[in-house]
Amino acid sequence: MKGFYSRKLHSLLGIIPLGFFLLEHMITNFSAVEGGPEGFRDAVKWINSLPLVLALEILFIWLPLLYHGVYGTYIAFQAKPNNNRFKHERNLRYTLQRVTGIIALFFIGWHVWETRIQVSLGNVTHEGLGKWMHDIVTQPVYFIIYLISVIAVSYHFTNGLWSFMVSWGITVGPRAQRVSSYICMGLFVIVAVMFTWSLFVFRGVEFEAGGTAMLQTLKTFIG
Amino acid sequence: MAETTASKKVKFIITRQDDPKSPSYTEEFELGYRPGMNVISALMEIQRNPVNAGGKHTAPVCWESNCLEEVCGACSMVINGKPRQACAALVDKLEQPIRIEPMKTFPVVRDLIIDRSRMFNALKRVKAWIPIDGTYDLGPGPRMAEKKRQWAYELSKCMTCGVCLEACPNVNDKTNFIGPAPISQVRLFNAHPTGEMNAEERLEALMEDGGIEGCGNSQNCVRSCPKGIPLTTSIAEMNKQTTKHMFKRWLTS
Ligand code: HEM
Ligand code: SF4
Numbered sequence: 001m002k003g004f005y006s007r008k009l010h011s012l013l014g015i016i017p018l019g020f021f022l023l024e025h026m027i028t029n030f031s032a033v034e035g036g037p038e039g040f041r042d043a044v045k046w047i048n049s050l051p052l053v054l055a056l057e058i059l060f061i062w063l064p065l066l067y068h069g070v071y072g073t074y075i076a077f078q079a080k081p082n083n084n085r086f087k088h089e090r091n092l093r094y095t096l097q098r099v100t101g102i103i104a105l106f107f108i109g110w111h112v113w114e115t116r117i118q119v120s121l122g123n124v125t126h127e128g129l130g131k132w133m134h135d136i137v138t139q140p141v142y143f144i145i146y147l148i149s150v151i152a153v154s155y156h157f158t159n160g161l162w163s164f165m166v167s168w169g170i171t172v173g174p175r176a177q178r179v180s181s182y183i184c185m186g187l188f189v190i191v192a193v194m195f196t197w198s199l200f201v202f203r204g205v206e207f208e209a210g211g212t213a214m215l216q217t218l219k220t221f222i223g
Numbered sequence: 224m225a226e227t228t229a230s231k232k233v234k235f236i237i238t239r240q241d242d243p244k245s246p247s248y249t250e251e252f253e254l255g256y257r258p259g260m261n262v263i264s265a266l267m268e269i270q271r272n273p274v275n276a277g278g279k280h281t282a283p284v285c286w287e288s289n290c291l292e293e294v295c296g297a298c299s300m301v302i303n304g305k306p307r308q309a310c311a312a313l314v315d316k317l318e319q320p321i322r323i324e325p326m327k328t329f330p331v332v333r334d335l336i337i338d339r340s341r342m343f344n345a346l347k348r349v350k351a352w353i354p355i356d357g358t359y360d361l362g363p364g365p366r367m368a369e370k371k372r373q374w375a376y377e378l379s380k381c382m383t384c385g386v387c388l389e390a391c392p393n394v395n396d397k398t399n400f401i402g403p404a405p406i407s408q409v410r411l412f413n414a415h416p417t418g419e420m421n422a423e424e425r426l427e428a429l430m431e432d433g434g435i436e437g438c439g440n441s442q443n444c445v446r447s448c449p450k451g452i453p454l455t456t457s458i459a460e461m462n463k464q465t466t467k468h469m470f471k472r473w474l475t476s
């Protein structure tokens with residue numbers, strides 16, 4: 001496939017479906033803030049009750065993610081960042097878009113292994129995911145990794161939305177691009193806060209329901 | 224010749240290279256300050272008296288320049304980290320020591336001389352001209368609206384200097400991206416009432432490998448262009464037109 005089309009596909013997949021899935025994921029997690037363990041369990045249940053859920057997952061998550069992630073890594077390593085010479089906001093965002101993409105690659109790989117694949121392997125049930133997440137994010141190192149990663153991915157998606165609108169010729173002039181930048185950064189704050197908030201809630205005792213002794217100790221350690 | 228102000232000195236650190244294949248090195252020069260001196264006049268002085276800061280006789284530094292008024296683009300080089308025209312770089316406005324390097328995005332021929340062929344090849348590739356040659360007189364072409372002429376004139380100021388390619392993080396030896404300048408030229412020639420007749424050919428050239436998809440929106444180009452050309456607006460506009468063209472081709476062929 002010629003570069004033009006493969007790059008257009010990469011750009012499109014970043015929004016449809018990946019961006020939409022990210023927002024959906026954000027809302028699912030936020031149900032933990034609103035409805036506690038019960039709310040989260042119901043949200044997970046609702047998604048898994050969708051018809052043909054595995055086919056939906058493959059078509060709208062796995063394949064797009066694989067394509068966008070692999071091609072995105074290729075794009076990221078083609079760049080020669082020059083932020084020391086050209087110190088302005090847009091150039092910084094350009095580099096951050098690539099750095100957060102690579103963070104997303106590692107984080108999503110690890111996160112999928114820890115959650116979705118563990119469910120497939122039968123090590124955890126959909127109902128047990130709330131406590132499972134609690135056990136992970138109450139460990140300080142993992143919590144920090146999650147915190148950095150959700151903020152990085154939120155940035156990658158929202159700044160990506162800004163550049164998507166340029167790449168498809170939706171925002172053409174400088175004023176349009178400036179306004180869309182404000183909107184996208186507003187969206188960044190909302191998405192990052194909602195993911196972070198859910199992370200903190202997963203650390204709460206109501207998600208505990210009997211953790212292991214070691215985790216209990218860790219919890220008292222970090223308060 | 225202006226009088227040298229005896230005490231004041233200007234120091235230059237110049238990145239040099241003897242031929243396209245040999246490694247580069249830096250050499251320092253110290254010149255007497257003259258009011259109003261610029262980087263080209265300093266290089267001319269080094270050429271007249273090629274003695275480096277250590278007092279050693281050396282080969283004169285090579286560079287290119289023509290117009291000496293920032294319209295030809297030949298003297299583009301990296302001055303204190305920024306790609307720009309040496310003839311318009313006043314010493315009074317530069318921090319010292321003044322560091323001068325060639326624009327290494329392009330192949331270095333010698334010292335500060337670079338080979339900008341890739342830019343001219345890119346202009347050929349996107350057909351940045353208006354084909355009116357034929358066997359008979361075609362008569363006057365259609366008129367251009369004044370409003371359009373005004374913004375098109377801004378785009379026509381491009382002097383193919385290469386500064387925007389040097390500033391772009393996506394123009395490098397790992398990609399074949401043609402860079403911002405030729406993309407903006409497609410917008411210019413597609414806006415022309417006669418040039419418009421070949422608009423699709425130029426759009427298709429931008430959709431070839433190394434074309435418009437190479438842009439990653441760092442927007443360094445628009446901030447570096449000495450002519451103030453709205454490069455990012457041109458790129459976004461061409462993104463729009465190539466996208467439209469893509470759908471049109473799918474739906475009508
Ligand atoms: C899996 C690892 C990922 C990598 C390595 C990656 C890499 C990249 C890179 C390098 C770009 C810049 C492309 C350009 O400037 O043209 C980009 C753009 C983008 N990414 Fe990702 N990405 C990843 C995951 C994601 C995810 C999960 C989402 C969605 C939530 C996403 C959404 C976007 C969007 C919307 C764009 C903007 C597209 C455009 O500029 O046209 N990416 N990605
Ligand atoms: S667009 Fe500006 S920076 Fe780029 S080549 Fe033309 S004049 Fe130079």
Ligand code: FES
Nearest residue numbers: 289291295296310
């Ligand atoms: S000599 Fe022509 S731009 Fe400097």
